[in-house]
Amino acid sequence: MSFVDRLNLRLPLIQAPMAGVSTPALAASVSEAGGLGSIGVGAGDSAAARAMIAEVRERTGRAFNVNLFVHRPATPDPVREAAWLAWLAPVFAAYDAVPPQRLREIYTSFADDPDMLAMLLEVAPPVVSFHFGLPDAEVIGALRARGIVTMATATSLDEARLIAAAGVDAVVAQGIEAGGHRGVFDPAAPDDALGTIALTRLLVRATSLPVVAAGGIMDGAGIAAALDLGAVAAQLGTAFIACPESAASDEYRAALAGEGGYHTVLTSLISGRPARALANRFTALGEQVAGWRPPDYPIAYDAGKALHAAAVAKGEHGYGAHWAGQGAPLARVLPAIELVRLLSEELAACRR
Numbered sequence: 434m435s436f437v438d439r440l441n442l443r444l445p446l447i448q449a450p451m452a453g454v455s456t457p458a459l460a461a462s463v464s465e466a467g468g469l470g471s472i473g474v475g476a477g478d479s480a481a482a483r484a485m486i487a488e489v490r491e492r493t494g495r496a497f498n499v500n501l502f503v504h505r506p507a508t509p510d511p512v513r514e515a516a517w518l519a520w521l522a523p524v525f526a527a528y529d530a531v532p533p534q535r536l537r538e539i540y541t542s543f544a545d546d547p548d549m550l551a552m553l554l555e556v557a558p559p560v561v562s563f564h565f566g567l568p569d570a571e572v573i574g575a576l577r578a579r580g581i582v583t584m585a586t587a588t589s590l591d592e593a594r595l596i597a598a599a600g601v602d603a604v605v606a607q608g609i610e611a612g613g614h615r616g617v618f619d620p621a622a623p624d625d626a627l628g629t630i631a632l633t634r635l636l637v638r639a640t641s642l643p644v645v646a647a648g649g650i651m652d653g654a655g656i657a658a659a660l661d662l663g664a665v666a667a668q669l670g671t672a673f674i675a676c677p678e679s680a681a682s683d684e685y686r687a688a689l690a691g692e693g694g695y696h697t698v699l700t701s702l703i704s705g706r707p708a709r710a711l712a713n714r715f716t717a718l719g720e721q722v723a724g725w726r727p728p729d730y731p732i733a734y735d736a737g738k739a740l741h742a743a744a745v746a747k748g749e750h751g752y753g754a755h756w757a758g759q760g761a762p763l764a765r766v767l768p769a770i771e772l773v774r775l776l777s778e779e780l781a782a783c784r785r
């Protein structure tokens with residue numbers, strides 16, 4: 434049975450998990466409309482994830498995806514963190530604020546989170562996906578034995594091979610165009626920065642896994658192109674940020690519709706890992722900080738969030754983590770159900 438049939442999708446479309454932006458209401462709307470809705474639970478604990486899963490289930494009986502961060506836990510480095518905070522101090526000072534005294538590792542990796550695993554095995558969401566790496570083979574085996582379909586992000590053939598060897602059911606080929614964090618397993622390793630077209634073809638030809646294409650896909654023509662490349666489905670994130678069901682702030686929505694959408698930037702400054710964001714004051718700091726390495730993800734993110742909060746307190750929203758892909762100017766402002774319907778019509782028109 435094909436991947437799409439196994440999940441009973443009417444459309445080869447996955448709404449990307451977007452921690453902090455996707456909501457149970459967004460995911461359920463997409464699933465109800467025939468795609469696969471996703472929630473990102475990597476930024477919270479197992480209780481928060483359990484509540485989000487319950488809310489999706491209240492809204493839809495169809496399949497949905499629960500996404501986890503499986504980053505290598507950060508290595509605290511007090512000297513580097515202090516130097517980073519000192520570098521940021523003048524930026525904080527511009528908003529009459531001081532940096533936090535100490536930075537925390539704000540997200541627990543799923544690799545280190547037995548409570549999250551126990552909860553997932555108990556409530557058994559239809560799909561679980563991994564970003565930034567993979568949990569142990571036993572964990573993947575336990576999830577699959579519970580009937581859960583698994584997916585993982587790859588940005589390279591090497592990562593896809595690890596995903597295939599781990600027994601994961603499908604691979605998300607995330608091109609450099611993609612909004613949000615690159616799913617690279619090791620942020621310190623060289624990155625070939627493959628685009629969605631080349632990466633999708635590479636994974637279709639060199640692995641036997643179903644491949645989901647992600648990165649820069651904004652409309653039915655993009656989904657059709659992904660299918661033509663041999664992908665079983667397309668995963669769209671940025672296209673869904675402007676939906677009223679997302680948790681994006683008004684300022685984020687305005688930025689998405691503004692000039693910054695034409696100039697997205699890949700930066701590690703905000704969180705400590707490379708991620709693509711709308712150009713804003715935060716991404717512009719990258720020009721001044723050349724040669725600096727921020728603390729490990731997600732320790733650097735603690736500083737990034739503090740800076741955003743300090744600036745917002747003075748009415749400045751230019752330090753938000755406004756993640757978005759290169760297709761940002763192509764985003765449409767529509768309720769999720771209408772957007773999925775439109776994507777379906779556009780895809781059908783391309784297929785005629």
Ligand SMILES: Cc1cc2nc3c(=O)[nH]c(=O)nc-3n(C[C@H](O)[C@H](O)[C@H](O)COP(=O)(O)O)c2cc1C
Pocket residue numbers: 449450451452454473475500563564586607610611612613614647648649650668669670671672674756757758759760
């Ligand atoms: C706002 C935002 C948040 C994201 N958060 C996550 C996440 O929590 N987990 C994840 O696996 N991918 C996340 N991504 C990446 C998506 O899974 C996907 O790779 C990307 O959205 C595809 O590119 P596109 O944004 O151009 O459609 C995020 C993307 C965006 C835009």
